[in-house]
Amino acid sequence: MEFGLSNDQSLLQNQVARFLKEKVPLDLVRAVAEGRQTDRIIWSELTELGLPGIMIDESLGGLGLGLLDASIIAERLGYGVTPSPFLTSAIIAPTVLQLSKQREDILSKIVTGETRVGIAFNQAIRPAHESGFEIKNGKLDGSLLFAIDSDADYYLVADSDKTIYLIDRNSAGLESIPLSTVEKTRSSAELKFSQVEGDKISDDPDIFDKAWNAGLVGLAADNLGAAQCALDQAVNYANQREQFNRVIASFQAVKHMCAEMAAQLEPCRAMVWYAAHAFSDIPEESTMMASHTKAHLSEVGQFVTRTSTEVHGGMGFTDLVGLHYWFKRCGFNRQALGSPELLRDRAAIAQDLVP
Template identity: 50%
Template sequence: MDFGLSSEQEMLQDAVARYLGDHGALARTRAFAANKEARAADVIAGLADLGVSGLIVPEAHGGSGLSLLDAALVAEQLGRHVTPAPYVASSVIAPLALMRAGSAEQQAAWLPRIATGDVVVGAAISELAGARDDAGVTASGGRLSGKALFVLDFEADAYVVADRTGGLHLLAADAPGLTRIRLNTIDATRPTGELVLDGAPAEPLANSAGVGRALLDAGRVILAADTLGAAQAMLDQAVAYAKERRQFGRAIGSFQAVKHMCAEMAASLEPCRAAVWMAGHAFDSLPEEASLDACLAKAHLSEVGTFVARTATEVHGGMGFTDLVGLHYWFKRIGFNRQMLGGPAAVRADAARLQGLAA
């Protein structure tokens, strides 16, 4: 691997960044959050036109057939613009589940519609990272029972659901026996919820042995990339504010303490980009390293992202807490990413187990 992006990958990032810069303004995110919209249909359609929905879907099914690294590059831009659109589940986890575990018929039925953005598929796999005592799904006779918490891309047409044994199932959003509960989380840009299942009929993905781990790895890489983009946006805003805000007749960015805060944020964040790139690359090219690299990227970005979010807010002073500036959208998105699919401590424990350092 040439440890850098190809010209095609740079063009992909630039195209998504330009679109989001033109159409994904903070005002759209504010409206989405304030109205508690189920879906931002205009944003979803625009991203689908760019090919984002079908980025990793094979060309035979109408997608681009690109890699997880490419998907991570897009996720970085989505985080940078706090884009209110389904992605980590519908455009990454669900296609991967179908590609690796689904039958030819299931792939033909779902992948083309995912690629065009005609359907949104959520992912109920949080229990793979660690289940609460009252959560978990059991499968019997083609029916699911139990509770799945913290479902990604919750406002969906269907879900990929992981059961207690690691088996994967396709569940329609209108299946009998399914109750959907939308949760109030800190991140209002991406709906999250829980599924309560009482013998709900579901379609098993027959070849799902071991695939759950890959879905967990992919989700962690994409969340880390999203945090990278959100943290970079907060850093950029802090630097811009420090150049403009004046105190005692001079820009606050000229004060040594503020310079140090901005420099420390930049120095902490820049190496994280390489960690995300390596984890994305390993997923497709170095499978023996993929799980560990995903853990390291997720855990480290969670910590660094939190530091940048806090420090960038402090640079803004009292303005950093106001809705007028809107920093809280990025701050809360970083906090959401930190805990989804395992917080830093849980992910590091997972990494220790992968290396034989813990039981």
């Protein structure tokens, strides 16, 4: 019995952590967030480590690893608020294309970093806004809001029946318009379809659900890392900042905020591992675990980034310290692929608790 990361997984995680610390400091994150730089430079560096192909079969040049391995990378990317299309291009798209056995050409190009694939799943998940597409004359008409990754070369889009289409960004009739959001380390877009040619990838709802689950675990892992970094920053700051002739970390009011963050966050680590493990090895628990894990991590991530900001006092609220990048990272992760309420409902449905 062994419930934890293997030596290889720990090595991989440490390697990526060192790499990100050195190559993607907050200054670079800020440059991307402010539009002075794109995340392409970061993605090509991550490609040298083989990360885009982490879940892609070795026969296509990938590393052929599982969702747990991808999650520990996502955790580090969240820790560093690293701008990258990892969630969509390295987790969700490979899950869809490999399960449906489609478009190996695209998978090979994800591995080499030549191609990135965005997603727009919210019509299938539940539209919180007036958007959606339908098929007319065998082609896509309509629009989708908040597609993830405005810089993608392809998009996987899903309709209300969980049928998935692959759209080439350069297709005639497709307009992709970047949408500003509070989160600047990952990009969103509106996709407008006017008789756009779509490549039907899958009409198996099970494949959609699996890709959804993989994405949820990836987001939860990203949140785990982001919240951990927010907690670490709070503790460091409190240990240095002096008021009333003592470091504020010696005040119980401050210590208890940090203890509460740690108490809520630490079990999340094991929960993310378990959800990732269930995805491949305990399929009957996968939907329930993925939904619960992302919902729970969303709550904890919000609590931790908010509380960390409070520990920093007024400085936490400034752009200068940059803590808001972690706060907003968790804010994005909370809404993407379903809010906590929606996902808890999905967990209840998975247990037959909903009429």
